[in-house]
Amino acid sequence: MRILIVEDEIHLAEAVTQILKKHNYSVDAVHDGSTGLDYALSGIYDLLLLDIMMPEMDGISVLRKLRTKGVATPVIFLTAKGEITDMVTGLDYGADDYIAKPFSTEELLARMRAVLRRKGEVLPDDALKLGDLELNTTNLRLSVGGKEMKLNLKESELLELLMTRKSAATSKEQIIEKLWGFDSEAEHNNVEVYISFLRKKLTFLGSTVRISTIRNVGYVLEVNG
Amino acid sequence: MRILIVEDEIHLAEAVTQILKKHNYSVDAVHDGSTGLDYALSGIYDLLLLDIMMPEMDGISVLRKLRTKGVATPVIFLTAKGEITDMVTGLDYGADDYIAKPFSTEELLARMRAVLRRKGEVLPDDALKLGDLELNTTNLRLSVGGKEMKLNLKESELLELLMTRKSAATSKEQIIEKLWGFDSEAEHNNVEVYISFLRKKLTFLGSTVRISTIRNVGYVLEVNG
DNA sequence: ACCATTTAAGCTTCGCTAAAGGTTGGGGCG
DNA sequence: CGCCCCAACCTTTAGCGAAGCTTAAATGGT
Numbered sequence: 001m002r003i004l005i006v007e008d009e010i011h012l013a014e015a016v017t018q019i020l021k022k023h024n025y026s027v028d029a030v031h032d033g034s035t036g037l038d039y040a041l042s043g044i045y046d047l048l049l050l051d052i053m054m055p056e057m058d059g060i061s062v063l064r065k066l067r068t069k070g071v072a073t074p075v076i077f078l079t080a081k082g083e084i085t086d087m088v089t090g091l092d093y094g095a096d097d098y099i100a101k102p103f104s105t106e107e108l109l110a111r112m113r114a115v116l117r118r119k120g121e122v123l124p125d126d127a128l129k130l131g132d133l134e135l136n137t138t139n140l141r142l143s144v145g146g147k148e149m150k151l152n153l154k155e156s157e158l159l160e161l162l163m164t165r166k167s168a169a170t171s172k173e174q175i176i177e178k179l180w181g182f183d184s185e186a187e188h189n190n191v192e193v194y195i196s197f198l199r200k201k202l203t204f205l206g207s208t209v210r211i212s213t214i215r216n217v218g219y220v221l222e223v224n225g
Numbered sequence: 226m227r228i229l230i231v232e233d234e235i236h237l238a239e240a241v242t243q244i245l246k247k248h249n250y251s252v253d254a255v256h257d258g259s260t261g262l263d264y265a266l267s268g269i270y271d272l273l274l275l276d277i278m279m280p281e282m283d284g285i286s287v288l289r290k291l292r293t294k295g296v297a298t299p300v301i302f303l304t305a306k307g308e309i310t311d312m313v314t315g316l317d318y319g320a321d322d323y324i325a326k327p328f329s330t331e332e333l334l335a336r337m338r339a340v341l342r343r344k345g346e347v348l349p350d351d352a353l354k355l356g357d358l359e360l361n362t363t364n365l366r367l368s369v370g371g372k373e374m375k376l377n378l379k380e381s382e383l384l385e386l387l388m389t390r391k392s393a394a395t396s397k398e399q400i401i402e403k404l405w406g407f408d409s410e411a412e413h414n415n416v417e418v419y420i421s422f423l424r425k426k427l428t429f430l431g432s433t434v435r436i437s438t439i440r441n442v443g444y445v446l447e448v449n450g
Numbered sequence: 451a452c453c454a455t456t457t458a459a460g461c462t463t464c465g466c467t468a469a470a471g472g473t474t475g476g477g478g479c480g
Numbered sequence: 481c482g483c484c485c486c487a488a489c490c491t492t493t494a495g496c497g498a499a500g501c502t503t504a505a506a507t508g509g510t
Contacts, residue, residue, distance in 0.1 A: 022398045024443065097295055106407060107294070110268035114295030138393035139445050152465060153441045188489085190467070196491055215475075215488065377454060413500085415456070421502055440465065440499065 001116070001126060002026040002044055002137075002164075006036030006062065007051040007078060010182060012101075016049065019105050026126075026137050026160065028178065033057030040066055040073065044164050046126075047112060048075045050095075067094050074115050078103075128163045131209040131223040133202075135159055144205040151201070154179055158194050162211065162221050171218035195219060226341075226362075227251040227403065230274040231261030231287065232303060237326070241274065244330050249363065249378065253406055258282025265291055265298060267407040272337060273300045275320075292319050299340050303328075355388045356434040356448040358427075369430040376426065379404055383419050387436065387446050394443035420444060 003025045007013040013029040020027045028045075030036050034057045040048055050059040063075055077098040096115045099108060128135045134143045140156040141148055151159065157179050162170055172191045179194075180186040199211055210222045228250045232238040238254045245252045253270075255261050259282045265273055275284040288300055302323040321340045324333060353360040359368045365381045366373055376384065382404050387395055397416045404419075405411040424436055435447045 022396055024394060024396050024399065104266075106263075106267040110266050111295050113268050114297060117297060118295070136392070140394070140439055140442060150439075153439075154465080187468085189469090192488095192490060193467080193492090195489095200491090213489070379455075412457085414458085417500060418456080418502085420500090424501095438500070440463095 001046050003028075003047050003049065003112075004036065004039055004045045005029045005049040006031075006033065006040075006054070006059065007049070008032060008054045009051075014182065016108070019108070023109065024138065028164075029182075033059065033062045037062045037065055041069065041071060042164065042166070043071055043073070045073050047116060048073055049078060050075055051078045053080060063095060074119050076111060076115060128160060130163045130166075130221060132207050133159075133163070133209050135163060142201065142205065144207045147205050149201060149205065154194055155198055155201070158191075159198055162219060167220065169214050169218040169220045174218070226271050227253070227269060227406070228272050228274065228337075229261065229264055229270045230254045231256075231258065231265075231279070231284065232274070232276040233257060233279045234276075241333070244333070248334060249365070249381075251382065251404075251406075258284065258287045262287045262290055264408075266294060266296060267402075268296055268298065269402050269407050270298050272341060273298055274303055275300055276303045278305060288320060299344050301336060301340060353385060353388045355446060357432050358384075358388070358434050360384055360388060367426065367430065369432045372430050374426060374430065376423075379419055380423055380426070383416075384423055387444060390445075392445065394439050394445045396443035399443070 001024075003020055005013055005016055005020075005027065007016070007029070008031050010031055013031060017027045017029045028039060030039055033054045036048075036050070037057065039045075040062070050062060052059040059077060066073070066075075075095045077095050078101055079098055080101050096118070097111050099111055126137060128137060132144050135141075135151075135156065136143075137156060137160055140151045140153065142151050142156075142159065143149075158175060161175060161178050172188050175191045176184060176186045176188075180190070195211055202209060202211070208224060211219055212222045213219055226249075228245055230238055230241055230245075230252065232241070232254070233256050235256055238256060242252045242254045253264060255264055258279045261273075261275070262282065264270075265287070275287060277284040284302060288302075291298070291300075300320045302320050303326055304323055305326050321343065322336050324336055353362065357369050360366075360376075360381065361368075362381055362385055365376045365378065367376050367381075367384065368374075383400060386400060386403050397413045400416050401409060401411045401413075405415070420436060420438075427434060427436070433449060437445050437447045439445060
């Protein structure tokens with residue numbers, strides 16, 4: 001189950017990310033509306049948590065753009081107290097629920113479960129596929145044809161990130177943010193090490209997918225051998 | 226199967242708790258509406274037993290708040306004689322059944338089974354199967370081929386949770402929520418201890434199913450040896 | 451007193467990091 | 481144009497420490 005949180009208060013976003021990961025959701029966090037829109041447009045998410053008040057592009061605009069572009073991913077708005085009118089407008093624009101900040105972990109989880117249940121999202125197994133690769137992010141197994149092997153958490157998160165970004169290059173900074181957290185002091189070399197581990201495993205499995213390097217930019221998956 | 230009972234008559238609440246525990250339900254009991262609401266919002270319960278007449282916040286208000294917050298847990302109202310009108314209102318608000326006090330153990334159990342079956346839950350007397358494992362959650366017996374042994378309650382609940390989640394990993398947090406309740410202070414080590422107990426029993430029975438650890442993520446059952 | 455459960459403690463395992471040395475590629479300069 | 485050099489990148493590995501495992505003793509309810 002893949003969740004996107006769009007929230008400009010970085011610490012709140014980080015806290016929610018941690019909580020959801022503890023409950024085995026796959027989580028991406030971004031901190032402004034237009035980036036959030038880009039990510040959400042990929043259509044890979046099962047649920048969006050959208051802050052309403054944000055600089056640049058507010059949550060309601062993000063939602064409106066998404067819906068006009070035909071993306072129907074369920075949305076829960078995060079609202080500060082006193083934004084009730086915003087909230088009402090939000091529900092008008094097709095949000096599925098809202099939560100007033102501050103909220104408890106339990107309330108967040110309950111509402112997410114409720115929305116997901118209402119939407120009847122029973123994904124048989126959320127496996128990511130690209131080329132001959134199949135990554136099951138619920139049990140960290142990667143398979144090519146019949147062959148299968150286990151990944152560890154960071155390998156899995158890295159591959160997941162690359163697979164969901166599709167043909168767009170992913171920078172080392174983005175990778176560090178996702179794997180180590182936004183305020184981490186991880187070095188570029190850490191990323192290189194895990195890229196190396198992954199390449200070794202892709203080769204071992206005989207996949208036709210390769211991780212190609214774009215100097216000074218980042219990494220991209222190439223589907224064809 | 227985790228049940229929450231919200232009932233201000235402490236002795237009745239206690240009695241029901243005992244009865245349900247005897248029948249292998251996990252039970253939490255609280256004695257006023259607003260506490261009940263807090264607990265129920267966690268979304269971890271499979272069924273709520275809600276007294277209607279309570280000081281502070283009555284059962285109907287609790288139910289209404291729950292539903293507006295998107296929690297869809299099935300509810301059975303407990304009503305004293307002469308609260309029939311309340312009862313009708315309760316069903317309007319989305320309760321699944323009601324029981325008039327005083328009630329018999331058998332009536333309570335029967336109505337609970339009925340509601341849970343209607344909601345499509347796996348009933349306690351269904352035998353769970355996975356690979357060569359067969360777990361009867363009613364009498365806490367686990368068998369492989371002809372061999373059979375008794376589990377204790379927590380072992381059974383843990384195995385049940387793992388078996389129902391199939392190939393998706395289950396985190397320690399999720400296990401704690403299910404076995405100890407969301408407000409518990411159980412440590413990760415508690416989970417590890419029971420995982421260890423279970424592994425020993427699986428080995429003893431000679432099952433081909435193994436509990437595999439996914440570091441930093443959780444546990445998963447592996448069907449093949 | 452018995453049994454389920456919890457706590458505690460010592461032990462094992464393995465993911466992560468840092469570091470070091472090798473490889474690649476492109477810009478600059480002769 | 482071709483060579484050199486440097487920065488970016490790759491790969492491997494050793495050691496540390498957190499995560500997990502196991503056993504045994506303490507606790508507590510019936």
